[in-house]
Amino acid sequence: MERRSTRIGLALWALLVTAFLWIPLLLILVYAFNRSNVQSWPIPGFTTHWFRVAWDAQEVRDAIWLSVRAGLLATGIAILLGSGAAFAIARFRFFGRESVSFLLVLPIALPGIITGMALNTFFVFNHIDLSLWTIVIGHATFCIVIVYNNVLARLRRSSPSLLEASADLGADGWQTFRFVVWPVLSTALVAGGLLAFALSFDEVVVTYFTAGAQNTLPLLIFGYIRLGQQLPVVNAIAFAMIVLTVIPVALAQRLMRDTGVLRRGAANVTEATQGIPAV
């Protein structure tokens, strides 16, 4: 056990770092109600006017819709390909197996500008016009590893003997999947999918190179901030986005916990950390 003074010091440090993480987020919640369109502190008064303005802006609606579509499509592709790869890695031993993880992690381990530039060059080479689909391809490359990490972590924790038992009892492949694999896997898939969607919904560095003339929500906000336009609208959107983040975090937390097949306790927290820093 650590000495008392050490523990107090560590607690104080934890408090300070948490405050550092949280004060800016709380501040943007206040700025959203700023009556003035000058963003200085302290704000002169409160209004809810800018929420109305942001809600009514067609530009903002279009951008949100594009981001939602791109996010859903990229997440779908990531779930299919990522979980496929995870199954193969978890169940088979073959030459080059270690390299697969290394390969899949590249799009997030390499700087975003590389992925963006590389895809852009690739599209230009092949005369592919930038569209929703090029955005989706860009996002899918780094979403795959999120699903892959989550599913792989879950599969490694579930015993292969369950599958053998299922086969011994006369189940075919589909039944084994439906009644043995799926109950263990589903929450990891949802958690991985949520993460992948959130990542796609927020991405700007790669998207700039793959989006062409269209604006996803982050690209639109990026443009507003860079040009110093519509900052009150940005504040209102920021408020909504920060508040909405609570949903995936709460859901992911619940999902990590509600897996009866797993060992309870420390394993869950470890698993929760496994997929996430891979963002």
Added chain:
Amino acid sequence: MAVRAADLQTPGRPLRAARLRLTGFFWSHPWTKALLLLGPPLLAFGLVYLASLVALFVSSFWTVNPFTTEIEHAWNLGNFRTIFESPAYRTIAFRTIGIAAAVTITDAILAFPLGYFMARVARPRTRAMLFVAVLLPLWSSYLIRVYIWRLILDQDGILNWTLGKLGLGSVGLAYSNWAVWIIFSYVWLPFMILPVFGALERIPESLLEASRDLGAGGFQTLRRVVLPLALPGVVAGSIFTFSLTLGDYVTPLLAGGASSQFIGNVVYQSVGISNNVPFAAAFATIPLAVMAVYLLIARKLGAFEAM
């Protein structure tokens, strides 16, 4: 579990028979199954992502004709020569790598005691709360977090207002390399906390007890037992903090000053404004090379198991 009896006991049904045949086939040909699972992701990855990296690398040896602005497919090292011979580009490369290193060190210093507190001191309830407190900023929009720091550091922002109230005068951090350093450290901090926490949590309590039993003091235990075992976690976190900073252009563009250009900004401008893709590609190979070396070292240090 809701297994219906009919599902298991009617091998005569054609669908069931086909499924059983398929199951049998996969049982006797496991490699077909492996190939079916692994083939599509690897193929998609190879055809798009790896092909893109190759395309990037190849095009960095081409040039753009200044008169026609057409890309000329003549192999030469002109782009790389421009980068290495120009002091301005060299400065930008060193600034990018330097700030990325500074951000990584800052985050490691901020994250380690917090991770240690979460993993080994805090009660389960406090730990769960801290965990959410770290996850929420991680999940919230990157752009918004950069933007809010611009408001904080602004001349008329809350930082100077607070300093003024405390009678400490004011600071001009806005639109400078300081701002870039602070903001990067802020936005990537959760990426460092989580793997560091994970690594610290996995250290068996018995090792720390053994260290104490053998007469090591707190500091010695930290240096000889905890730090070496937590290192893979720190390195895993550093991959993200370092790489994300290295490849970013948004923060320097939004919150940096005239002398805050990053490699990413030059790439961004070369593509978006001067339409010189080969030059952008050549410059982008610098962070690629840096990260390649970094990742190889990280793998040696066991960072991939700690992710």
